[in-house]
Amino acid sequence: MRSIASKLIINQDGGEGSTDRWAKLAKQAGRFRILIVGRANAGKTTILKKICNTTDDPEIYNGRGEKVDGSTLEPTAERGIHDITNEMIFRSNPGFTFHDSRGFEAGGVDEFQKVKKFLSDRAKEKKLKDQIHVIWYCIPMNDSRPITNAEVQFFSKMGTGKVPVVAIFTKCEALELTAIEILQGEENISFRDAAKRAPEYAKKNLWNAHLELEKQKFSPQGHVYLQEMQMPHTECTELVECTASVLNGDTLQALFVSTQQVSLEISVRYATK
Structure with missing residues (x-):
């Protein structure tokens, strides 16, 4: 299967425009x-x-x-x-x-x-x-x-x-189920009431995990x-987007984005920068 960015992109004039520079960078990187x-x-x-x-x-x-x-x-x-x-x-x-x-x-x-x-x-x-x-x-x-x-x-x-x-x-997805169990156990409330509060509780726990990493060296x-x-x-679109954004330099971005097969939109956006 070809990588997404290896496909031709239609340019504004209606013709077929190639991502020559992008392809060259990716080829150099391997x-x-x-x-x-x-x-x-x-x-x-x-x-x-x-x-x-x-x-x-x-x-x-x-x-x-x-x-x-x-x-x-x-x-x-x-x-x-x-x-x-x-x-x-x-x-x-x-x-x-x-x-x-x-x-x-x-x-x-x-x-x-x-x-x-x-x-x-x-x-x-x-x-x-x-x-x-x-x-x-x-x-x-x-x-x-x-x-x-x-x-x-x-x-x-x-x-x-x-x-x-x-x-x-x-x-x-397990965060809300865990939140329901915790809320029922700690506050002795019904499943229905715990389920209503679970999304906010789960969001807080996820953010706390995020902050725990952020404070590390x-x-x-x-x-x-x-x-x-x-x-x-x-799909892993968010992972592709995030990975592309943290890579150092055009060469690695070109290599990663042209290799991934998850998102055509991401490939086109990076290739036509």
């Missing part, structure tokens, strides 16, 4: 590389599939370019953990390369240091296509305590240099709130 971070069940795989417009699982390659059996990536007592250096590529959109970190609570200091070293090593790569271009940090909001020590540790200590970070609050450059991403009708 492949867009993303590190996605988050604990188990944060919705990371769902987001990647939405971005790549597929329901298929990715193909996994190690640092030598050899295909890896995906089943070996599941952590077990015998096999240990997966490797952050492995590359995940979806056949529906091979212009994206993803690296996955499972977050820091499971691996503690060891996992934190692995991510730090990985980012440092990638920053030293001479070719743009081999560097990390953006970090997506997923935080599930169906947890009673969404901002854990892992998030505080990352955003207070993990300086990512020139690589921007987008905080993705996932599973936001290395706060994210962007925030996105996603809900019901498991449903077929939902």
